[in-house]
Amino acid sequence: MTAENFQLNNDSSLRHFLTVEGLDRRLLIQILDTAKSFIGVGEREIKKVPLLRGKTVVNLFFESSTRTRTTFEIAAKRLSADVINLPMKRLSTSKGETVLDTVKNLEAMHTDLFVVRDSFSGAAYLIAQNVPKHVSIINAGDGRHAHPTQAMLDMFTIREHRPAFEDLTVVIVGDILHSRVARSQIHALNILGVSEVRVIAPKTLLPTEVERLGVHVYTDMRKGLEGVDVIIMLRLQLERMQGSLIASEQEYFNLYGLTPEKLQYANPDALVMHPGPINRGLEISSEVADGPQSLILDQVTNGIAVRMSIMAMLMGGQASRRLEK
Amino acid sequence: MRRQLLTYLPSSPLLIGIHTGGAWLAERLHHSLEFTEPLGTLDITFYRDDFTRIGLNPQVKASHLPIHIDDRHIILIDDVLHTGRTTRAAMNVLFDYGRPKSIVLAVLVERDGRELPIQPDVVGKHLKLGPHQQVKLNGPEQLSLNILEERTP
Numbered sequence: 001m002t003a004e005n006f007q008l009n010n011d012s013s014l015r016h017f018l019t020v021e022g023l024d025r026r027l028l029i030q031i032l033d034t035a036k037s038f039i040g041v042g043e044r045e046i047k048k049v050p051l052l053r054g055k056t057v058v059n060l061f062f063e064s065s066t067r068t069r070t071t072f073e074i075a076a077k078r079l080s081a082d083v084i085n086l087p088m089k090r091l092s093t094s095k096g097e098t099v100l101d102t103v104k105n106l107e108a109m110h111t112d113l114f115v116v117r118d119s120f121s122g123a124a125y126l127i128a129q130n131v132p133k134h135v136s137i138i139n140a141g142d143g144r145h146a147h148p149t150q151a152m153l154d155m156f157t158i159r160e161h162r163p164a165f166e167d168l169t170v171v172i173v174g175d176i177l178h179s180r181v182a183r184s185q186i187h188a189l190n191i192l193g194v195s196e197v198r199v200i201a202p203k204t205l206l207p208t209e210v211e212r213l214g215v216h217v218y219t220d221m222r223k224g225l226e227g228v229d230v231i232i233m234l235r236l237q238l239e240r241m242q243g244s245l246i247a248s249e250q251e252y253f254n255l256y257g258l259t260p261e262k263l264q265y266a267n268p269d270a271l272v273m274h275p276g277p278i279n280r281g282l283e284i285s286s287e288v289a290d291g292p293q294s295l296i297l298d299q300v301t302n303g304i305a306v307r308m309s310i311m312a313m314l315m316g317g318q319a320s321r322r323l324e325k
Numbered sequence: 326m327r328r329q330l331l332t333y334l335p336s337s338p339l340l341i342g343i344h345t346g347g348a349w350l351a352e353r354l355h356h357s358l359e360f361t362e363p364l365g366t367l368d369i370t371f372y373r374d375d376f377t378r379i380g381l382n383p384q385v386k387a388s389h390l391p392i393h394i395d396d397r398h399i400i401l402i403d404d405v406l407h408t409g410r411t412t413r414a415a416m417n418v419l420f421d422y423g424r425p426k427s428i429v430l431a432v433l434v435e436r437d438g439r440e441l442p443i444q445p446d447v448v449g450k451h452l453k454l455g456p457h458q459q460v461k462l463n464g465p466e467q468l469s470l471n472i473l474e475e476r477t478p
Contacts, residue, residue, distance in 0.1 A: 316376060
């Protein structure tokens with residue numbers, strides 16, 4: 001069974017959220033619509049709703065990430081769930097056995113939802129295969145494979161400013177090769193029916209056969225930016241790079257860094273996004289990152305509402321799942 | 326219903342409708358009573374007591390309270406009062422926005438079948454319905470009440 005089918009219940013509601021790939025438009029729109037109503041909760045005096053009262057959420061992070069972990073933690077707490085953060089040693093195949101033991105132990109403590117991040121592609125899927133039916137898994141990033149909640153918060157942010165996906169040309173710029181975010185974004189954009197998805201990157205930072213994901217490839221940034229409505233910059237993942245994939249940071253910035261000059265090639269009011277953390281002066285200049293077209297901080301705020309939406313959808317109907325054979 | 330609501334006007338209350346039928350109704354009343362205070366709407370999805378059983382309503386609407394409700398008199402409006410569970414949830418939502426001075430409940434239809442100690446202050450119509458009958462307000466352009474027979478399985 002593939003990860004895509006595996007993450008749905010019999011009534012095609014969400015059971016796990018491991019990848020955007022294979023989900024239908026209706027479900028993605030439901031995530032975005034539900035997130036929209038959670039935005040209001042964050043603006044109230046009391047920023048909490050009782051939806052997940054009594055549920056236990058465990059953040060299982062085998063790869064450290066303060067930002068992502070924090071937004072998941074805030075999201076769960078605003079839903080009134082109890083949250084436990086477990087920073088773990090890396091989940092490697094050799095240690096896979098002991099990790100599943102850990103998961104089984106936590107499950108014995110009646111955990112309802114695990115949020116999993118690992119540098120190993122397929123980590124969340126592995127854990128999802130080994131938990132009982134009423135337990136749900138959210139993939140908070142696995143290796144180079146997927147980062148579906150980040151992709152959904154980006155879709156949410158785009159939709160807040162440009163409600164009609166079908167009219168949009170969206171470009172993703174930078175280190176596509178190492179980016180699980182880019183993969184999830186490309187799937188989400190295509191499922192939501194944007195008019196065109198482009199990627200801009202040097203050849204060394206493009207996965208082989210990237211066109212098969214449904215994108216148009218550009219290596220010249222100015223050409224690739226022409227006529228685009230949304231620009232998603234990616235972080236250059238220097239820590240994942242082995243060997244010399246870029247000549248020098250200065251040359252990379254000259255060719256692929258988003259500067260006010262290059263921004264002029266895009267449509268006049270094009271949106272600028274970045275999943276963070278930003279390498280200022282490497283993939284984006286401070287003038288653009290802090291400029292009027294930048295939505296980088298909106299993305300952070302929206303991330304909480306989108307994660308609340310996904311957690312709520314997963315936990316709805318959990319009791320009936322417990323009764324399933 | 327309009328006439329009964331008029332008696333509350335001197336305290337300059339806020340009209341707040343519960344999605345979806347109550348919000349339509351509140352909008353009508355707000356207009357026809359020429360209320361000057363802004364109109365509010367509430368979605369109670371995140372406060373329902375059957376979430377773990379039936380999950381999330383796929384059509385969640387956003388709650389919209391345009392001004393602070395602290396120390397304000399509130400008229401909570403719904404289309405049908407049946408078990409009282411929706412009203413319970415709506416009051417919990419309100420208290421997460423602030424501390425109102427008072428809340429009165431106004432409903433278009435009151436039917437029997439209460440499961441909680443909740444009674445309306447303003448009622449458009451009392452209906453006697455069987456346990457397998459449902460009454461529903463359709464809208465939003467033309468508001469009409471419909472009684473549905475639930476087939477017994």
